[in-house]
Amino acid sequence: MRRRLGLSVRLKLTLSYAGLLMLAGIFLLVLVWVFLLRYVPDRMIGPDEWIQPGPSRLELWEAFAPRAAQGFAFLMVFGLVGGWILAGRMLAPLTRITRATRLAGTGSLSHRIEMEGRKDEFRELADAFDTMLARLEAHVAEQQRFAANVSHELRTPLAVTQTILDVARNDRDGDNDELVDRLHAVNSRAIDLTEALLLLSRADRRSFNREPVDLSLVAEEATETLLPLAEKRGLAIETSGEATPAVGSHALLLQLTTNLVHNAIVHNLPADGTVWVTTRRGPEFVELTVDNTGRDLTPQLVSTLAEPFQRGSQRIRTDHAGVGLGLAIVKSIAEAHDGTLTLAPRPEGGLHVSVRLPAAPTPAPRA
Secondary structure, rough: OOOOOOOHHHHHHHHHHHHHHHHHHHHHHHHHHHHHHHHHOOOOEEHHHOOOOOHHHHHHHHHHHHHHHHHHHHHHHHHHHHHHHHHHHHHHHHHHHHHHHHHHHHHOOOOOOOOOOOOOOOHHHHHHHHHHHOOOOOOOOHHHHHHHHHHHHHHHHHHHHHHHHHHHHHOOOOOOOHHHHHHHHHHHHHHHHHHHHHHHHHHHHOOOOEEEEEEEHHHHHHHHHHHHHHHOOOOOOOOEEOOOOOEEHHHHHHHHHHHHHHHHHHOOOOOEEEEEEEEEEOOEEEEEEEEEEEOOHHHHHHHHOOOOOOOOOOOOOOOOOOOOOOOHHHHHHHHOOOOOOEEOOOOOOOEEEEEEEEEOOOOOOOO
């Protein structure tokens, strides 16, 4: 947006300081003039007790006016010079903030203001700006890392597809049914990855309608959908809890719950494992927890599981391992609903996952 040039803030402050000082000077001069008119006597007693008339108003004005003009001129000069210096000192922190903002505009997010001194409005503004720059730098680094991971994940199925097609082209007389099956599997994985990325982007943008959602019903729906997979792997799913009314997207919260239950099934014991799905309601939040049996996990490994494409090398890998975005999608959906995701290793082995969301407001009772 193009704007017309105007007075600088420093000049405006200088004129404000000088104007205020001038008004104070005018008030004092008027006060002195009123004092002279009221308290200078009309008659004066001279030597030898000779009574003589006092100075007239004209004489007082002729004596007072030049001194008043000199004092007024001094106040004007002092106000302009002093105001300019004082405004410069007051706006010096703002100059540093402006310089940091321009550096950030050029893409340099590593710069920090780090304003010293006691806490005041400028210090609070500088600290808030430093915090914003730190978050932006971390977000940009995360996006760059995510883009690199996406490129790597997409390059693998594309390279495999290219190899399969080259083999089929060079061996046109052979039986290509196996190659077609492999190509179908690779293509399905690429489609799953693309759909997961689209879902992750949708959650990050928070581009969804909010409606009342009961997490306990969503958990039942997700467990019923994944029950055949659990039975095929010899696992048991146990659900319990109470009604947990929240506000959000039913489709996204169903995807969140499905990802958690699927993750608990896939990364479980080879057989005779268990998945526990529980919902509960707190004073101001609702909570969904998913626990599963499995191998021992270290806190260091668990802390990386919600990052994109971090599947965990110590966890059980199967054909159902997914594309490495399951918990990343869960975290993104939870944050889009102003909630939190907590991961912790279970002492008996396996993983404990907790999702907390704000509870739906209780409707006011009808009168």
